[in-house]
Amino acid sequence: MKILKDILYRVPMEAVVGSTSVTINAVEFDSRKVELNDAFVAIRGTISDGHEFIDKAVNQGAIAVICEAMPERIVNGVTYIQVENSKKALAFMAANFYENPSENLKLVGVTGTNGKTTIATLLYHLFTKAGFKVGLLSTVNIRIADQVFPATHTTPDSLMINSYLKKMNEEGVEYCFMEVSSHGIAQERTTALKFAGGIFTNLSHDHLDYHNTFAEYRDVKKSFFDHLPASAFALVNVDDKNGAVMLQNTKAKKYTYALKSYADYSAQILENQFGGLLLKLNGNEVWSKLIGNFNAYNIVAIYAAAELLGLETQESLRLISELNSVSGRFQYVVSKKKITAIVDYAHTPDALKNVLETINEIRTKNEELITVVGCGGDRDKTKRPIMGKIAAALSTKVVFTSDNPRTEDPEMILKDVEAGVEPQDFKKTMTVVNRMQAIKTACQLAEDNDIILIAGKGHETYQEVNGKRSDFDDFKIVTDFLNQLDK
Ligand SMILES: CC(=O)N[C@H]1[C@@H](OP(=O)(O)OP(=O)(O)OC[C@H]2O[C@@H](n3ccc(=O)[nH]c3=O)[C@H](O)[C@@H]2O)O[C@H](CO)[C@@H](O)[C@@H]1O[C@H](C)C(=O)N[C@@H](C)C(=O)N[C@H](CCC(=O)O)C(=O)O
Ligand SMILES: Nc1ncnc2c1ncn2[C@@H]1O[C@H](COP(=O)(O)OP(=O)(O)OP(=O)(O)O)[C@@H](O)[C@H]1O
Secondary structure, three states, X not given: OEEHHHHOOOOOEEEEXXXXXXXEOOEEOOHHHOOOOOEXXXXXXXXXXXXXXXXXXXHXXXXXEEEOOOOOOOOOXXXXXXXXXXXXXXXXXHHHHOOOHHHHOEEXXXXXXXXXXXHHHHHHHHHHHOOOOEEEEOOOXXXXXXXXXXXXXXXXXXXXXXXXXXXXXXXXXXXXXXXXXXXXXXXXXXXXXXXXXXXXXXXXXXXXXXXXXXXXXXXXXXXXXXXXXXXXXXXXXXXXXXXXXXXXXXXXXXXXXXXOXXXXXXXXXXXXXXXXXXXXXXXXXXXXXXXXXXXXXXHHHHHHHHHHOXXXXXXXXXXXXXXXXXXXXXXXXXXXXXXXXXXXXXXXXXXXXXXXXXXXXXXXXXXXXXXXXXXXXXXXXXXXXXXXXXXXXXXXXXXXXXXXXXXXXXXXXXXXXXXXXXXHHHHHEEEOOOHHHHHHHHHHHOOOOOEEEEEOOOOOOEEEEOOEEEEOOHHHHHHXXXXXXXX
16 A cells, blocks of 8 residues: 555646545556556557546546546546656556665666567576576566566566566565567656666567657667666667667667677677587687577677676676577477477568578578478468568478467468469478477478478467467477487
8 A cells, every 4th residue: 555645756747636645555557457445547548548447447446546638527535636648657656656676676678679588588597597586577478586477568567567576676686687668668668667777689670550660669769778877788789770879868878789890799600500609709709509690699788788787707608608598589409310490489571581591591501491380360461471482482391380370260371371482482382280290290301400490489388279279389399209200
């Protein structure tokens, strides 16, 4: 329980009707969750307008309403606060309600189009290995030291973030690494958090359905760095042309990393094979079990962040070499016959192309690349033929199969995917609707030293067919089939 005026600290108010000394049980922004003596924050969303649910929230017992426009009906005994921006108000109220937990640990945000999950998760493991209690807020899951919770978003809403950070405080967590999505920034989910650092990975065309233009998308990312405090570090990839943009107006201490450009932290790839990467990081050689050019970026970023957070160089190099691939992000297993199976979340044309090109850079001509891929149902249909075309063009064999067909007919989805294959690539492809059978087929097709890529579902542990979810784990399934073949 908290006093309303205490949780309104730092919220600019335009008008107040009623008392701000009332006691609040909880803060809610969804009327369906409001209970007696809660404060309801009305938010204008993408689908509906929370202001339309003010009456409902009050009828359910809300003792305070925070809104951008005062409702026509003012109920006696209820406090109404008008603010300019409800999402921002919610962010500050959430932080105040949970007693500003981000101030009691070192919080580092990772933003950019690709690599957020990988970098945040690797940093979580690096600092855990270094003996610290660590937190993680990521697309795959939420971790508080060794406890694991399911994630609903890449960046959860501000109430959820602060409630998890509060739990981290209670558990003695010293560092927390979190993914910061552009939706999260635009919707003020991370406003009112105190960051010790921010990391920028890269920027490519994505989410333009939400942000309208690339410039708007870039500026949203930039605003995260604009709001970092002077005590924080801003660490950006300057091989990406938008890296420098991120640093333009930040008050934070500026640091850069790169493979190609001049930077404070630079990496050179000495070896790039399926066994791993040999890198030179600011003059220090380090071997990593992670594979692929883009993981060299991820490794130099975590090396830099670790140093900026005070980890000793030799210690961090030693621990970097112990890190394993992240669940569903270029996660791989090598069989006794030296068949490498890679599971990757790539479910967009860009991501699929990126992953296939990365594998092709490492693969020799004698090694086949067998790709297992499909497209989800009830989602963007235009990407299906494009992904079919990319998979067939960049692999030596392709097994098209179901992703999460959801409520659509899997065979019809696969027809759309096959339609994109160029005539000269037809003979490389086959279709096996059942994903388990498709993975088995790929394992049977593979010979010694070949590579299998299973794309699309990454870390997911279910498959949704006919609207029903059942257990399904690409990595576990392919590992089991490869083990059987090894016997
Ligand atoms: C498009 C989008 O981002 N929507 C997010 C947004 O919802 P919204 O504000 O648009 O909600 P709305 O349905 O229009 O409702 C407006 C308000 O009315 C309230 N309401 C609604 C109905 C009712 O009966 N009573 C009521 O009070 C709602 O609680 C809400 O406060 O704010 C909600 C609370 O934070 C989010 O859960 C929701 O995420 C939706 C589910 C979503 O799918 N978001 C995705 C796109 C997203 O955020 N993705 C990024 C990662 C992207 C990536 O990099 O891949 C992420 O960080 O996860
Ligand atoms: N630094 C990087 N640059 C480019 N691609 C990357 C990088 N790191 C990982 N990838 C690849 O990009 C895809 C997304 O990786 P990752 O999940 O780490 O990024 P993300 O930003 O968290 O995206 P999402 O929110 O969709 O999970 C995967 O296919 C992964 O293998």
